[in-house]
Amino acid sequence: MTDLITSVRDMQAVCADARQRGLTIGFVPTMGALHAGHGALMDQARAESQVLAVSIFVNPLQFDRRGDFDRYSRNLPLDREFCSRHRVDLLFAPSAKDMYPLPPRTFVEVTGISERLCGEFRPGHFRGVATVVAKLLNIVQPHTAYFGQKDAQQLSVITRMVDDLNMPVKIIGVPTVRERDGLALSSRNSRLTREERAVAPRLFQALQTALQTIQSGCCSAAHVRQTGLDVLSRDPRFRVEYFEVVTQADMQPVQEIDGPVVIAAAVWLGATRLIDNVTVECTPPIYPGSH
């Protein structure tokens, strides 16, 4: 059974001791409600580390909507069993009071990456994410930390934070795990009604369509975007928050596609917000007369 640690001080001591004994620590920070997407992070971390630590902390600082925070699924016994099945050594599940014993005054801000896409619609979100991840990395002091590519902007923010602040940890992005019909796994999927769940894969289809537009030689981000939006607009239940083509390195908007990009989208389906993205590694071939 995975060891459960609930105090910051205990976690610091256990991790410092493991490091001092020369063991490599892999770390997967989560907000719980664990699913196969988290499982993929854990499995990769397990294969690459001697000690595997997972945190579960629903961080109040990163929720822009109180209702979303309150509704966020919490089931520690179930999550702990999940961790045991994935051979997690240490499960760190601190209380908000232990993580924030004082009203937080210190914030880590990753400017230029945090403001657009999700940041535009969730003010303060990435500041909360960067701050809590900095805290968790300082507590665990892992050699390697794993984040899902599904949260592409979060991965970009954290990678840049770690680089900019010289944090002694390697950040690894792990590919998105999907249902058979393409829907990216997310804790929030459980909030979808049956009907919404049936149409939800259209988000991934829209991203795939946009990807194919690039692969067919189109370099115009506006056109790529439109082909994706067309797919979504065929179902009136989707309300698009954003659908954008951005640089892979730092999520900057792109007009002409001439390098690796991410196509990233956020949509509302009823009362549930879904995000997804696909990465486009290759520059498209340039055909004369193509967009």
Next chain:
Amino acid sequence: MTDLITSVRDMQAVCADARQRGLTIGFVPTMGALHAGHGALMDQARAESQVLAVSIFVNPLQFDRRGDFDRYSRNLPLDREFCSRHRVDLLFAPSAKDMYPLPPRTFVEVTGISERLCGEFRPGHFRGVATVVAKLLNIVQPHTAYFGQKDAQQLSVITRMVDDLNMPVKIIGVPTVRERDGLALSSRNSRLTREERAVAPRLFQALQTALQTIQSGCCSAAHVRQTGLDVLSRDPRFRVEYFEVVTQADMQPVQEIDGPVVIAAAVWLGATRLIDNVTVECTPPIYPGSH
């Protein structure tokens, strides 16, 4: 002779190795132009650590005035000799390019402590300080880091940052070293003209007068402040930026003095800005009818 290390990567490697060998690391971050104030930090760190690391980095991010940055005294050979005399093991003197290989996007902000006093007159200063100190602490990973109490607000910002972000380091404040006439040692003192240098101790005298006002039983910050300002106003060469009574823990303004406080001041003397402060540990005795 103290080892000189100029690359971030080398410093990380040397410090990680020392830690792995179980040695305790004491760290004194500086901007160079070393004087006996820095010497006091080094001597305390030397006595309390097995490895003593000092950094010299004139951090462009924390200068609000370009001229001040350009004029900041730099003499690495002299500073290295100074370090050798104080038995420093590692002198870390990175280039700005190595510290900021990319345009910095990540900033550490300590809200509620950084905005007033020096922060009000030097916008962005403490954000720059907190960010570079976070970077240096991540590179060196010391057990203990030493900062002068002369920069009381800086000490408060850094202490709170380390607490809030769970950074695995202990912050120690070291008492201000003064000239025989009371002037607090500072690299910027060398910019004073002979005439200015002669009157500069009046700043400390003003702080002492304010301190005595508290010790004589006055609890009114406004009155305490006025007794200090009166001392400064007797010499028209002093231009007061601020002269305040604030809480010791987090530099918050005080009206009634009922706990440990700091009396902190910044003044201009000609073209030179001087800061100083005194801490008042004890609550004053309350006399009936006193202010």
